[in-house]
Amino acid sequence: MTQAVLGIIGGSGVYDLPGIEDLSEERIASPWGDPSDLLRTGRVGTTRVVFLPRHGRGHVYSPSDINYRANIDVLKRAGVTDLISVSACGSFKAELYPGSFVLVDQFVDRTFKRDTSFFGKGCVAHVPMAHPVGPRLQGRIADAAKAESIPFSQGGTYVCIEGPQFSTYAESLTYKGLGYDVVGMTAMPEAKLAREAEITYATIAMVTDFDCWHPEHDDVDVASVVKIAQQNAATVAKLIARIARDFPAEHEPCPVGSDHALDGAIMTAPSMRDPEMLKKLDAVAGRVLPR
Numbered sequence: 645m646t647q648a649v650l651g652i653i654g655g656s657g658v659y660d661l662p663g664i665e666d667l668s669e670e671r672i673a674s675p676w677g678d679p680s681d682l683l684r685t686g687r688v689g690t691t692r693v694v695f696l697p698r699h700g701r702g703h704v705y706s707p708s709d710i711n712y713r714a715n716i717d718v719l720k721r722a723g724v725t726d727l728i729s730v731s732a733c734g735s736f737k738a739e740l741y742p743g744s745f746v747l748v749d750q751f752v753d754r755t756f757k758r759d760t761s762f763f764g765k766g767c768v769a770h771v772p773m774a775h776p777v778g779p780r781l782q783g784r785i786a787d788a789a790k791a792e793s794i795p796f797s798q799g800g801t802y803v804c805i806e807g808p809q810f811s812t813y814a815e816s817l818t819y820k821g822l823g824y825d826v827v828g829m830t831a832m833p834e835a836k837l838a839r840e841a842e843i844t845y846a847t848i849a850m851v852t853d854f855d856c857w858h859p860e861h862d863d864v865d866v867a868s869v870v871k872i873a874q875q876n877a878a879t880v881a882k883l884i885a886r887i888a889r890d891f892p893a894e895h896e897p898c899p900v901g902s903d904h905a906l907d908g909a910i911m912t913a914p915s916m917r918d919p920e921m922l923k924k925l926d927a928v929a930g931r932v933l934p935r
């Protein structure tokens with residue numbers, strides 16, 4: 645059996661997770677560099693939880709500067725099996741109004757200057773990304789939201805832009821016209837790396853604004869995002885606490901195979917693999933790499 649460990653990545657406005665019992669801070673070293681912050685580990689009821697604010701305490705890392713590989717690597721080293729990311733987002737749909745929550749299930753990656761894989765020269769791998777969100781994990785978020793009477797919308801596409809600037813009007817209209825639901829700057833490559841690390845991933849997109857396409861709303865700015873994020877902080881904490889409290893002790897097998905994503909994914913012949921690269925992959929790919 646694999647013990648379930650619930651990881652939470654907090655986004656803009658979510659730098660802390662109240663309600664963790666037996667809280668301690670852990671500095672875990674990673675061969676991929678420095679993660680955004682110390683890991684805050686503990687439990688909620690009997691569930692082990694690990695919290696990491698992706699921008700760091702005080703919001704020191706911009707979306708392009710976050711070391712996504714180190715973040716996912718240390719969460720893997722801490723035993724995280726299931727990872728919920730909380731992300732502030734702009735909305736392209738009138739019905740997804742600021743303050744609402746969207747359980748997105750697809751991502752479009754428009755980032756262009758980030759390290760998007762743990763693999764590469766010396767150990768090449770290709771994991772499936774057709775279904776980036778674990779449906780069972782998302783179902784648990786939905787069940788908890790219902791139990792706490794928190795309105796949410798299930799399903800949707802999150803387009804991840806490089807930032808740090810918000811989108812132009814033409815970009816906003818384009819994303820809306822393409823049918824995307826929300827826009828943010830951080831879910832990619834986070835979701836890709838979680839998949840490579842065989843961690844089941846799901847996102848709670850917290851709508852903070854209408855980006856800049858809506859004729860009856862002001863264009864997005866930091867003040868409006870922060871205002872909505874602060875207003876929703878207690879609701880996010882309540883939702884996460886409920887998910888954690890009701891979480892199973894044993895990791896539930898992921899129906900889309902996120903916990904076995906590396907099965908058959910490594911292309912490089914064993915004799916041609918770079919030993920230095922393999923060392924760095926000890927946590928992420930330890931399950932499939934011979935020791």
Ligand SMILES: CSC[C@H]1O[C@H](OP(=O)(O)O)[C@H](O)[C@@H]1O
Pocket residue numbers: 654655656657698699707730731732733807828829830831866869870
């Ligand atoms: C503060 S506005 C832009 C900022 O908000 C979102 O953060 P996160 O995804 O970490 O919640 C967006 O991606 C940008 O990083």
Ligand SMILES: Nc1ncnc2[nH]cnc12
Pocket residue numbers: 732733734735805810811827828829852853854855856864869
């Ligand atoms: N409109 C927006 N675009 C990108 N990231 C965001 N985060 C919050 N609102 C956003």
